[in-house]
Amino acid sequence: MSKLPKRLLGYTDKVSVAPGDKIDFKISSPLTGKYDVRIVRLICGDDSDGGPGLKVDSVKTPIDGSYPARWQPIHHGSYAAIDNGAAFAATAITLDAMIWPTLPEDGRDQALLGNFDAATQSGYALYIDGSGHLSFRVGAAASVRLSTPLLSRHWHHVAVSFDTASGKVIMHQHRLLDYPRVQRSDTIDATIPGAKTAGSSRFLIAAWSDKENAAAHYNGKIDSPRVIGAALDAAGLAALRPHQAGKAPVIADWDFSREMAGIEIRDISGKGHDGRLVNLPARAMKGWNWDATEMNWRHKPEHYGAIHFHDDDLYDCGWETDFTLTVPAGLKSGIYCAELHQKGPDGEIDDMIPFYVRPPRGTATAPVALLIPTASYLAYSNHQMASSWSFDELSSGKFVTLSAGDRYLEENHSFGLSTYDSHNDGSGVCYSSRLRPVLNMRPRAELWQFNADTHITDWLEARGIAYDVITDDDMEAEGLDLLKNYRCVVTGTHPEYYTTKMMQTVRDFTNEGGRLIYLGANGFYWRVAYHEALPGVLEHRRAEDGMRGWISEDGEYYMNFSGELGGLWRRNGQPPQGLVGTGFAAQGFDISSWYDRTPDSFNPRAAFIFEGVGKDEKIGDFGLIGGGAAGWEIDRADELLGTPPHTLIVAVASEFPSSYHWVKEEFNHTHSAIDGENCPMVRCDMTFFETPKGGAVFSTSSISWAGSLFHNNYENNVSRITENVIRRFIDPTPL
Amino acid sequence: MFKIDSSRADLAAAYKKNPLDTYPSPALQKVLQRLRWGNARGRTIVVCTVPEREWRLGKMGTRRGMPVEIDGQAYNRYEDALWACFRARWREVSGEDCPVA
Numbered sequence: 006m007s008k009l010p011k012r013l014l015g016y017t018d019k020v021s022v023a024p025g026d027k028i029d030f031k032i033s034s035p036l037t038g039k040y041d042v043r044i045v046r047l048i049c050g051d052d053s054d055g056g057p058g059l060k061v062d063s064v065k066t067p068i069d070g071s072y073p074a075r076w077q078p079i080h081h082g083s084y085a086a087i088d089n090g091a092a093f094a095a096t097a098i099t100l101d102a103m104i105w106p107t108l109p110e111d112g113r114d115q116a117l118l119g120n121f122d123a124a125t126q127s128g129y130a131l132y133i134d135g136s137g138h139l140s141f142r143v144g145a146a147a148s149v150r151l152s153t154p155l156l157s158r159h160w161h162h163v164a165v166s167f168d169t170a171s172g173k174v175i176m177h178q179h180r181l182l183d184y185p186r187v188q189r190s191d192t193i194d195a196t197i198p199g200a201k202t203a204g205s206s207r208f209l210i211a212a213w214s215d216k217e218n219a220a221a222h223y224n225g226k227i228d229s230p231r232v233i234g235a236a237l238d239a240a241g242l243a244a245l246r247p248h249q250a251g252k253a254p255v256i257a258d259w260d261f262s263r264e265m266a267g268i269e270i271r272d273i274s275g276k277g278h279d280g281r282l283v284n285l286p287a288r289a290m291k292g293w294n295w296d297a298t299e300m301n302w303r304h305k306p307e308h309y310g311a312i313h314f315h316d317d318d319l320y321d322c323g324w325e326t327d328f329t330l331t332v333p334a335g336l337k338s339g340i341y342c343a344e345l346h347q348k349g350p351d352g353e354i355d356d357m358i359p360f361y362v363r364p365p366r367g368t369a370t371a372p373v374a375l376l377i378p379t380a381s382y383l384a385y386s387n388h389q390m391a392s393s394w395s396f397d398e399l400s401s402g403k404f405v406t407l408s409a410g411d412r413y414l415e416e417n418h419s420f421g422l423s424t425y426d427s428h429n430d431g432s433g434v435c436y437s438s439r440l441r442p443v444l445n446m447r448p449r450a451e452l453w454q455f456n457a458d459t460h461i462t463d464w465l466e467a468r469g470i471a472y473d474v475i476t477d478d479d480m481e482a483e484g485l486d487l488l489k490n491y492r493c494v495v496t497g498t499h500p501e502y503y504t505t506k507m508m509q510t511v512r513d514f515t516n517e518g519g520r521l522i523y524l525g526a527n528g529f530y531w532r533v534a535y536h537e538a539l540p541g542v543l544e545h546r547r548a549e550d551g552m553r554g555w556i557s558e559d560g561e562y563y564m565n566f567s568g569e570l571g572g573l574w575r576r577n578g579q580p581p582q583g584l585v586g587t588g589f590a591a592q593g594f595d596i597s598s599w600y601d602r603t604p605d606s607f608n609p610r611a612a613f614i615f616e617g618v619g620k621d622e623k624i625g626d627f628g629l630i631g632g633g634a635a636g637w638e639i640d641r642a643d644e645l646l647g648t649p650p651h652t653l654i655v656a657v658a659s660e661f662p663s664s665y666h667w668v669k670e671e672f673n674h675t676h677s678a679i680d681g682e683n684c685p686m687v688r689c690d691m692t693f694f695e696t697p698k699g700g701a702v703f704s705t706s707s708i709s710w711a712g713s714l715f716h717n718n719y720e721n722n723v724s725r726i727t728e729n730v731i732r733r734f735i736d737p738t739p740l
Numbered sequence: 741m742f743k744i745d746s747s748r749a750d751l752a753a754a755y756k757k758n759p760l761d762t763y764p765s766p767a768l769q770k771v772l773q774r775l776r777w778g779n780a781r782g783r784t785i786v787v788c789t790v791p792e793r794e795w796r797l798g799k800m801g802t803r804r805g806m807p808v809e810i811d812g813q814a815y816n817r818y819e820d821a822l823w824a825c826f827r828a829r830w831r832e833v834s835g836e837d838c839p840v841a
Contacts, residue, residue, distance in 0.1 A: 053791075053792065054792050317804070389804070391780055391785070391800070392779070392780070392781055392800060392804060394779070395778055395779040397779075397780065398776035398777075398780065399773065399776050399777065403822075404775075404776065404785060404786055404822060404825045404826070404829070405780040405785040405786065406785070406786040406787070406788060406795070406818075406821075407785065407786070407787045407788065407798065407808065408788050408791070409788065409789075409791070412787060412808050415800060415801075415804060415808055416805065416806065416807050416808060417805070418804035418805035419805075429803065429804065595760070595762050596762050662762045662763055663763075663769070664762065
């Protein structure tokens with residue numbers, strides 16, 4: 006019944022390219038045969054009823070043509086791999102670790118340590134069986150298990166020894182927290198005769214091998230795992246912790262608190278069994294010995310020796326390249342897509358894979374730059390809020406309504422998650438990558454982030470305003486050198502996620518005479534970090550407060566990519582009000598409102614904004630997003646939070662229903678007067694202020710603003726105000 | 741804790757009349773909040789099966805990666821699917837049938 010169609014899927018190796026750059030496209034098709042490709046410049050991606058429609062310009066490039074279709078797999082689930090595994094096939098061996106399992110009763114095996122290869126049924130593994138019991142297997146023989154189940158989200162010492170000569174297995178577990186009536190320790194002494202330790206050529210942590218792939222992924226933390234080249238007796242196993250290997254011949258002793266930002270794990274035994282992490286498990290996680298004396302891993306890394314592995318982690322699909330575009334010289338800057346079509350037995354399947362073409366580096370081809378919020382796109386990539394959130398319907402004011410894209414992600418769980426989601430074990434997602442098919446940051450998708458931002462490109466084209474496209478990724482790489490080429494920078498509708506460098510760059514730009522149009526809301530809100538060496542991935546910790554999809558655990562507020570405190574920018578000394586005049590005030594997702602002009606709007610300093618707008622006109626009482634220009638998420642000014650004292654609040658929207666809720670970081674105690682009908686903080690302030698050296702900032706403070714630009718064939722007061730500001734901002738005369 | 745009262749057919753009728761009402765009465769709002777509290781997994785939801793043209797009721801599996809169970813009845817108006825979802829949730833939350841058909 007109503008079966009989902011198959012999909013063409015793809016992604017690129019880069020997000021932003023300049024003329025002369027190469028960009029690789031990696032495609033997977035569920036069909037055989039060939040698919041057709043062409044490159045298009047995207048003007049508008051909104052194909053919804055009543056919207057501007059899907060608008061593209063075809064661009065002739067050498068990659069136009071047909072390509073052989075092939076299926077490319079996705080291998081999700083994180084683990085650590087030690088490739089030089091010969092030493093682990095010792096005739097006598099002991100495995101030892103501290104573990105904090107998060108889904109011990111998952112109905113399937115979860116490997117902790119070993120060289121077991123499921124394909125050949127060879128080697129050994131310490132693992133958790135489907136009912137949550139510590140188990141050990143070697144070769145194809147029946148496994149040994151402890152009768153006492155592991156407790157979820159509790160630290161346990163686990164160890165096993167095996168001697169091939171005698172076949173003797175001793176396995177032991179001990180929980181750190183003691184509870185009356187809940188068995189704390191368990192040990193078993195058994196025999197598996199005739200089994201050998203030789204298995205895969207590699208040793209894995211948090212999974213076992215299945216030929217060259219990994220399987221039996223573990224959910225939970227592992228801290229300080231070790232391998233000893235002797236079969237310890239029961240007393241020896243129990244004595245291994247806290248961290249006493251004694252005189253036993255250690256083969257490997259991994260310290261996960263070393264090189265916290267990287268994907269290498271270090272063996273401190275001196276035997277050289279360093280490993281690498283696959284699919285970005287979470288690092289800088291509290292270890293078994295964390296005692297709350299330090300909240301910052303950089304100050305006491307020895308308390309952060311745990312890595313949290315998840316069976317749904319995904320960093321890089323690692324697909325082969327199907328075609329490569331060399332961006333033609335002179336190609337106009339803009340949003341582009343590779344448009345794919347393939348005919349199948351059940352009809353045509355297609356995809357549009359976006360990328361951004363900036364002007365040649367160091368140059369501008371227009372006075373206006375549209376700053377595409379690629380960091381925010383990344384944070385939302387493949388979000389699955391309907392299944393992750395227990396508050397989704399109360400927040401949105403609607404029963405969950407899945408789109409085809411939502412349903413595809415729900416039914417096909419290998420595409421990785423967003424920073425809005427929880428992993429299968431309930432822990433929050435810290436990392437989001439673009440090296441995977443991203444289904445929701447596309448044309449023809451929901452009007453949120455990417456597709457909503459094409460209302461801006463659609464309007465710029467309709468009004469004949471020349472613009473370049475640049476991205477957060479470019480700004481992170483080049484800082485002010487990128488922005489200083491422009492008189493006016495325009496944001497997207499929801500530039501929510503900012504790194505330290507991006508915040509500083511925007512601040513430097515406006516302080517150096519640049520003009521900024523903040524054409525959105527809930528911007529500059531969360532602090533995030535890109536990785537210095539790994540491309541296409543962003544880290545976020547949902548620390549302290551804020552409107553959050555999940556909540557970071559205490560002691561895990563500091564990012565491992567950068568070492569910085571995560572969370573809100575307003576909790577990191579830089580409220581957005583100090584940068585753009587306004588900051589996140591409220592959200593609601595059923596209807597949008599309109600603005601009324603304020604006395605400030607008649608200040609001569611603001612006259613250019615309202616040229617052609619009547620003094621009593623409702624501004625934006627129309628639009629594609631909730632029927633108004635002020636809505637979905639809205640910002641307000643507040644001098645206590647840094648709104649500059651000379652700021653003009655030129656228009657205010659204040660008529661919101663009870664479905665709009667005041668942001669939680671602003672109230673001290675919960676109470677009943679926090680919604681659009683009873684809370685004066687639920688409002689949307691349109692602001693303007695001048696900055697040093699002739700610069701200025703204009704903020705609409707609403708996500709839905711851009712959805713009103715199209716109304717009445719672009720002839721409306723939202724369009725007029727936007728154009729008034731943009732034309733004044735590109736005029737070099739100081740403001 | 742507020743309990744849904746199955747004798748309040750007037751509240752169900754008010755929702756049926758305008759499922760997208762931005763200003764539901766306080767009494768109806770309480771009912772909606774009870775129906776919407778909690779994670780949607782395992783509960784009746786709405787699934788759009790043809791963009792802007794067709795909706796059906798559905799249920800997500802117990803975990804990601806499982807097929808969404810789709811009901812046979814198709815609705816050509818979103819409001820009708822919402823009303824059907826309301827009735828199903830009323831039953832799921834209160835244990836009694838919604839008093840309005």
